[in-house]
Amino acid sequence: METNQLHRGRLIDHLQLVVQDLKASQDFYTAVLGVLDIPIVGTADNYFWADELVVSSAESPAALGVLTGRHHLAFQARDRATVDAFYRAALAHGGRDNGVPGERDYHPGYYAAFVLDPDGNNIEAVYHGEGRRSAPSVVIDF
Known part of the structure; x- marks a missing residue:
């Protein structure tokens, strides 16, 4: 997967989460993104990033000392087994259950699983089924 390429036309260019415990978040995201074949591509003292997700501590200059609020991030999985593996990896690396793997309406x-990351963000892995690349509508969970 090429992670240092500009992708024009994306809805989201990048997303930053500012977290309380950078080490705990790095352990969590390294595990769950690894299952999804999304590598952590860079680290520094106050942040790390994978594709267009940046996770930083409040001490990071870009954070301005303020933690982000609760967010819902959904990552696409290649199949149901990957959703299941995401869920297991999340629970083994500091995540908390927020919806076991299963079909949703x-x-x-x-087919999705939901976990809370170490800061309480709702993190999802979803497989849309054969022949579907993305959901037909936006799912908002607050």
Whole structure:
């Protein structure tokens, strides 16, 4: 996977989460993103990043000393087994259950698992089923 390439036309260019415990978050995201074949591509004293996700401590100059609030991030998985592996990796690396792997009513074939990361963000892995690249509508969970 090429992670240092500019992708014009994306809805989101990048996202930053500012967390309380950078080490705990790095352990969590390294594990769950690794299952999804998304590598951590860089680290520094106050932050790390993977693709377009930046996770930093409040001490990071870009954070201005302020933690971000609760967010819902959904990562696409290549199949149901990857969703299941994501869930297990999350629980083994500081995540808390927020919805066991299973089908959801969003659309036929929507198979997902939800966990809370060390800062309480709702992190999801979703497989949309055969022949689907993305959900037909936005799912908002606050």
